[in-house]
Amino acid sequence: MKNFLISALVLSLLIACGAPEQSKINESKIKSYSWSLVTTWPKNYPGLGMAPERFSTLVEEMSQGQLKVKVYGAGELVPAMGVFDAVSSGSVEMGHGGAYYWKGKVPAAQFFAGVPFGFTADEINAWVYRGGGLELWEELYKPFNMKPLPGGNTGTQMFGWFNKEINSLDDIKGLKMRFPGFGGEVFKRAGGVPVNIPGGELYTAMQTGTIDAVEWVGPYNDLAFGFQQVAKYYYYPGWHEPGSMLEFTINIEAWDSLPSHLQSIVSTAAKAVNQDLLNEYNASNNRALQDLIKNHNVQLRELPKDVINEFRSISEEILETSAANDPAVNKVYQSFKKFMAEVKSFNAIAGDAFIEARTNSDTDS
Numbered sequence: 001m002k003n004f005l006i007s008a009l010v011l012s013l014l015i016a017c018g019a020p021e022q023s024k025i026n027e028s029k030i031k032s033y034s035w036s037l038v039t040t041w042p043k044n045y046p047g048l049g050m051a052p053e054r055f056s057t058l059v060e061e062m063s064q065g066q067l068k069v070k071v072y073g074a075g076e077l078v079p080a081m082g083v084f085d086a087v088s089s090g091s092v093e094m095g096h097g098g099a100y101y102w103k104g105k106v107p108a109a110q111f112f113a114g115v116p117f118g119f120t121a122d123e124i125n126a127w128v129y130r131g132g133g134l135e136l137w138e139e140l141y142k143p144f145n146m147k148p149l150p151g152g153n154t155g156t157q158m159f160g161w162f163n164k165e166i167n168s169l170d171d172i173k174g175l176k177m178r179f180p181g182f183g184g185e186v187f188k189r190a191g192g193v194p195v196n197i198p199g200g201e202l203y204t205a206m207q208t209g210t211i212d213a214v215e216w217v218g219p220y221n222d223l224a225f226g227f228q229q230v231a232k233y234y235y236y237p238g239w240h241e242p243g244s245m246l247e248f249t250i251n252i253e254a255w256d257s258l259p260s261h262l263q264s265i266v267s268t269a270a271k272a273v274n275q276d277l278l279n280e281y282n283a284s285n286n287r288a289l290q291d292l293i294k295n296h297n298v299q300l301r302e303l304p305k306d307v308i309n310e311f312r313s314i315s316e317e318i319l320e321t322s323a324a325n326d327p328a329v330n331k332v333y334q335s336f337k338k339f340m341a342e343v344k345s346f347n348a349i350a351g352d353a354f355i356e357a358r359t360n361s362d363t364d365s
């Protein structure tokens with residue numbers, strides 16, 4: 001009887017102590033969240049614009065409706081280039097875009113979209129997720145009250161669309177071309193005139209002659225925008241964007257307000273979308289390129305090697321100068337450079353040698 005009383009007392013004490021904790025857990029499972037996500041892309045745009053749509057679907061399914069994220073295309077709530085400020089100020093909880101769009105506010109952020117002659121998609125994923133990149137990126141956005149997460153990758157892009165052939169840097173002189181990021185600075189140093197215009201306005205800008213040339217993404221996305229109707233030559237390779245990463249941005253207060261299981265769902269859904277978008281590009285680009293050549297009479301051209309070499313040496317100069325002039329750029333640049341040296345030397349042994357072996361076996365057969 002005595003033992004029974006003691007056990008009952010202990011049990012009721014345990015229940016009493018556990019109750020507030022239990023109710024906190026229950027509350028975190030019951031409270032629902034409705035977020036808004038603004039993007040730099042037209043609503044439902046193939047590839048780029050579908051990444052946040054798929055993220056939203058995944059988050060809602062995984063959380064069983066506890067977290068709903070409503071996606072707005074460029075211009076629906078804020079203009080394309082207003083995404084950063086909207087998330088930073090907390091007027092919306094999330095954004096989706098490319099980190100190099102914010103180079104005027106955070107120059108070092110450009111490394112997290114990609115820099116000329118920089119990382120491929122696999123390499124930037126490795127650097128950001130496993131090589132210290134994400135921590136540096138978080139540090140850059142923290143003063144703006146935001147947290148970044150990788151949000152997709154376009155794979156290696158094309159150089160772009162022109163109405164004349166590019167045989168030397170002289171052909172670039174005075175050419176007005178849509179060109180974001182460090183790539184735009186390289187283009188400027190080479191004698192061109194870079195402008196940054198949101199994707200949705202590019203076709204009209206080409207059609208009306210506001211710009212002479214345009215770089216956007218690659219065959220899959222460029223076909224969707226109809227650049228084949230306003231330009232004749234399609235140049236490669238996209239030395240300026242070898243594997244551009246997209247970003248999700250999250251307002252830090254909104255992030256902190258989420259219970260940990262929803263934070264985990266957000267991170268995991270972003271990770272899934274980051275890979276899925278690259279898969280989509282890899283699966284769609286070749287088909288779109290064949291369509292452009294066969295059905296739209298697009299003239300495919302490779303940039304001459306000496307032009308690429310000139311762009312490469314200007315790129316190196318610009319990255320070095322930017323790093324020398326800005327400690328924040330330098331910090332990211334040093335990490336980028338170190339990781340680049342490591343992956344490059346291994347890829348020369350593994351990936352590059354294999355691609356060469358495979359290409360040669362194609363030629364032989």
Ligand code: CA
Nearest residue numbers: 215216217241
């Ligand atoms: Ca591009």
